[in-house]
Amino acid sequence: MNKRLTAFYWMTVPAVLLFFIFLTLPALQGFYYSLTNWNGFGHQYHFVGFKNYINLFQDDNVGNAYWFTFKFAIVVTIAINVLSLLIALGLNAKIRFRNFFRGIYFLPNILSVLIVGYIFNYLFSNVFTIWGRNLGITSLSTNILGSEQLAWVGVVIVAVWQGIAFNTILYLAGLQTIPTSLYEASNLDGAGKWREFWSITFPLIAPFFTINMVLAMKNSLMVFDQIVALTNGGPGRATQSISHLIYTGGFRGGEFAYQSANSVIYFIVIAMISILQLRFLQRREMDN
Amino acid sequence: MRTSRHTNWPVLLLVALGTIFILFPLYMTVTIALKNPEQMAYSAFAFPTELHWENFSRAVDMTNFFSAFQNSVMVTTSTVVLTLLTNSMVAYAIARNMQRRFFKGLYFYFVSAMFIPFPIIMLPIVKLASGLHMTNLFGLIMLHTVYGLAFNVFVYVGYIRSIPVALEEAATVDGATTWGTFWRIIFPLMAPISATVGILTCLSTYNDFLLPLIIISDPEQYTLPLVQYVFQGQFNTDFNLAFASYLMALLPMIIVYLMAQKWIINGVTQGSVK
Numbered sequence: 140m141n142k143r144l145t146a147f148y149w150m151t152v153p154a155v156l157l158f159f160i161f162l163t164l165p166a167l168q169g170f171y172y173s174l175t176n177w178n179g180f181g182h183q184y185h186f187v188g189f190k191n192y193i194n195l196f197q198d199d200n201v202g203n204a205y206w207f208t209f210k211f212a213i214v215v216t217i218a219i220n221v222l223s224l225l226i227a228l229g230l231n232a233k234i235r236f237r238n239f240f241r242g243i244y245f246l247p248n249i250l251s252v253l254i255v256g257y258i259f260n261y262l263f264s265n266v267f268t269i270w271g272r273n274l275g276i277t278s279l280s281t282n283i284l285g286s287e288q289l290a291w292v293g294v295v296i297v298a299v300w301q302g303i304a305f306n307t308i309l310y311l312a313g314l315q316t317i318p319t320s321l322y323e324a325s326n327l328d329g330a331g332k333w334r335e336f337w338s339i340t341f342p343l344i345a346p347f348f349t350i351n352m353v354l355a356m357k358n359s360l361m362v363f364d365q366i367v368a369l370t371n372g373g374p375g376r377a378t379q380s381i382s383h384l385i386y387t388g389g390f391r392g393g394e395f396a397y398q399s400a401n402s403v404i405y406f407i408v409i410a411m412i413s414i415l416q417l418r419f420l421q422r423r424e425m426d427n
Numbered sequence: 428m429r430t431s432r433h434t435n436w437p438v439l440l441l442v443a444l445g446t447i448f449i450l451f452p453l454y455m456t457v458t459i460a461l462k463n464p465e466q467m468a469y470s471a472f473a474f475p476t477e478l479h480w481e482n483f484s485r486a487v488d489m490t491n492f493f494s495a496f497q498n499s500v501m502v503t504t505s506t507v508v509l510t511l512l513t514n515s516m517v518a519y520a521i522a523r524n525m526q527r528r529f530f531k532g533l534y535f536y537f538v539s540a541m542f543i544p545f546p547i548i549m550l551p552i553v554k555l556a557s558g559l560h561m562t563n564l565f566g567l568i569m570l571h572t573v574y575g576l577a578f579n580v581f582v583y584v585g586y587i588r589s590i591p592v593a594l595e596e597a598a599t600v601d602g603a604t605t606w607g608t609f610w611r612i613i614f615p616l617m618a619p620i621s622a623t624v625g626i627l628t629c630l631s632t633y634n635d636f637l638l639p640l641i642i643i644s645d646p647e648q649y650t651l652p653l654v655q656y657v658f659q660g661q662f663n664t665d666f667n668l669a670f671a672s673y674l675m676a677l678l679p680m681i682i683v684y685l686m687a688q689k690w691i692i693n694g695v696t697q698g699s700v701k
Contacts, residue, residue, distance in 0.1 A: 146605035148518040154517035154576060162540055165551035172551065177551070183569040213683045226445065234439040242688045243446045246453075249691070251634040253652045254673045257659060258452050261666060266455065266471060300448070305695065312696040361544050364636050367656070382546040382637075383514060389550045402547040410542045411615070 161419035166406075179395030201401060203376055204384040207291060211380070212319050212359040213321040214295050219302045219355045220348070226303065227310035228340075241311070248304035256368025259297045260284065263369075287377045294378055297365050302358065306351045313347030314340070349420040353413055360409055381405050456677075460670040465665065482671035490672050494647065495654040496679070499633055502564055502650060506571040506632045507625050514576055515621060518583030519613055523592070534584065540577035547639065553641050564648050567639060571632050579624050586620040587613070623694035626687075633680055651676040 173191055177184035195201050230241055247255065264282040271279025283289040317340065323336050341348075363382040366372060372379035372387070379387075385405070389398035459467070460482055462475045486492065517533075524530035556566045590613065598608045614621075636652040643649060649657065655676055659669065684691060 143599075143605045144524075147524055147530075150520040150605075150609070154511045154537075154580075155533065157513070157539070157569065157573045158537065158576055161552065161555070162543070162548060162576075163547040165555055168555070169547055170671055172500050195692075196440065226442070229438050229442040229445070232438040233433065233435045234442060235434050235634040238689070240442050240446065241692060243449055243697075245688075245692055246449060246681075246684070248695075249630055249634075249680050250677055251636070251652050251655075251680075253634075253636045254655055254676055257655065257669070257673060258456055261459075261670075262452060262455065265666075300452075308692055308695050355546075357542075361546070363546075366635075368659075376531045382544070382549075385546045385549065386637075386641075390553070395550055399550055402544075402550065405573065406544055406547040408482075409544050 142327070169399045170403055172396050173403050174400075175396045177385060177396045178393040179389065180393075184396070187396075191397050192404070194397065195400055200376060200379070200384065200388075204381045207378055208360060208362065208380045211291060211295060211298070211362060212356055215302065215359040216352060216355040218295070218299045219306055220351055222299065222413045223303045223306035224310050224348075226307045227314055230311055231314040240307075244307055245304045247301045248308075249365060250301070252301060252355050252364035253368050255301055256297055256365045259293070259300070260369050263293055263317070264373060281408070284370050287374050290378045294362070294365050294369055296363065297369060298359060302355060306355060309347055309351055309354075310344065313344035317343045344422075345423065349417065351356075352420060355415050356416060357409065359415060456674055457671055458673045459666055462667055464665075464667065472617065479667065482667050483555045483675065486668050486675060489668065490658050491646075491649075492654070492672070492675055495649050495651050498564060498648055499650045500679075502567050502571070503567045503629055503632045506575075507628050508570045509568060510575055510579060510628045511621050511625055513572065514548065514579040515614065515617055517576075518580045519587055519609055521580065522584045522587035523595075525588075534580070537577050537580045541581070545574070549637075549641060556642055562642050562644055564643075567642055567650075569701075570638055570642065571635065574638075575624075575628050575631070579628070582624060583617070583620060586617065590616055603654040618669055620697070622690065623697050626691050626694045629683075630680065630691075 174186060174188060175184045176187045176190075195390055217260060226244055230237060230244065234240070263284050268282055271277070271281075284293045321339050321343075322335065325339060330338065361382055362380045363386070366389045368381050370378045372383050372390070381401070382405075384399045385402050388394040388401075392398075455472075458473075458475055461478045461480070463479045466475055466477075466479075472568075517537075521530045521534045525534070528693050552570070553562075556570070559566070561569065593611055594616075595608050598612055603611070634652065635650075636656065639650045639653045640656065641651060646657075655673060658672055
């Protein structure tokens with residue numbers, strides 16, 4: 140029996156080693172660097188304690204990146220969940236070519252985020268502007284990605300376009316777990332469609348709502364590829380996300396230690412939001 | 428009525444109209460890739476009257492497409508294979524020993540990494556990778572394998588716990604070792620969930636941009652998304668060429684998707700619901 144257990148221990152070795160070296164160690168190192176003033180390429184650095192953290196709270200660029208990222212993430216999470224739930228309801232109804240339509244709605248999920256961003260970049264600058272001019276809508280007739288007030292909407296549109304696919308499939312999986320007999324019963328009781336949705340459908344797919352909210356929120360808090368492809372953080376710094384700021388400041392701006400401190404804060408924020416969301420939404424699940 | 432067999436036409440119409448939003452950007456991609464600048468000036472939306480296939484051959488030359496394609500395929504397949512082997516193994520050990528503190532702790536240690544945003548390790552990982560001479564395709568494979576571990580272990584453990592232990596006990600009575608039991612009985616039984624993990628790993632590895640961006644410096648080792656990034660910076664005026672290049676980078680996954688559509692959708696559903 141002991142031999143069996145030894146074998147089990149050996150099975151964990153490759154994964155544990157890789158995981159420790161490439162995930163735990165860098166995370167600890169990142170925390171260590173955040174307490175220094177290292178620029179990332181020189182040989183000398185000093186220990187500065189929590190100075191980076193104090194500076195972070197007074198930095199407009201950091202505040203700006205957090206503001207953009209949160210605004211973006213909240214709008215994207217809500218939009219994705221509303222739209223993908225609607226699409227899933229549509230795809231779950233009695234319609235023809237159901238599998239064909241499912242296939243199409245899932246398509247954006249398999250495409251590279253960067254390239255999708257480039258394609259939309261072109262649409263925003265050269266296609267939607269033509270429509271705007273033809274239809275006489277002034278706000279559409281110029282490239283919204285070039286506007287400090289509207290560029291974030293462009294990034295939202297692309298993130299939602301691509302993000303809907305995954306969540307739709309999850310909602311669809313949820314809808315299929317609901318027994319049809321429940322709907323038959325509510326039909327007999329004379330319940331309307333609206334009532335049916337809030338009393339049967341929505342409570343029963345609550346676990347899927349939880350997963351989708353957490354996933355959509357987490358993904359949009361980490362937005363990076365879309366930013367690079369669409370605006371590169373601009374105009375000015377209007378669409379600079381936190382990951383984009385860490386990347387540009389850390390690798391190109393000589394702020395290695397400073398941005399390490401930023402990523403520690405970022406980690407705490409994401410972990411806290413995910414845990415809070417899970418707790419809040421799971422409690423709501425049980426109430427229903 | 429839900430119980431009737433009739434098609435719900437209004438919903439069908441809405442669903443069909445909705446696909447325009449999905450298909451329009453893709454239609455534009457295909458048509459722009461096949462036009463030349465004069466045709467574009469004439470009409471941006473119409474289907475091209477003459478097809479300019481030379482956009483593709485020029486894009487192949489300018490982006491060194493086949494080299495990047497080879498790199499992408501190499502990284503993706505190696506990551507998938509390595510992921511299936513290492514992640515299923517550790518998940519098996521964990522799933523069958525959850526009552527032991529070591530394995531339970533290991534489970535939470537792995538799964539907690541799902542909440543670690545990549546940017547927090549992005550800066551140190553570059554230092555570490557260059558110190559270990561891993562700023563190459565090999566390093567990329569290892570890192571992709573590690574970063575999928577949290578989610579994969581979560582999915583695998585859930586699945587293995589639904590496989591009855593009796594099968595393995597029978598094998599043990601017949602004199603099979605733990606390793607033998609794993610490879611000959613458990614690993615084949617895990618085929619459905621391995622397919623899911625494999626598909627998700629394949630998609631995320633092939634499309635990943637950030638990790639190659641920070642790890643790979645040698646242009647010979649660029650993957651497809653990285654090539655698009657560099658290409659975009661250098662030739663951002665010739666849209667027809669750029670779109671031909673985007674289309675070629677997207678095409679392999681689209682072909683895989685068309686062939687394995689049902690599998691992929693079911694896989695995604697299973698993998699995330701577990």
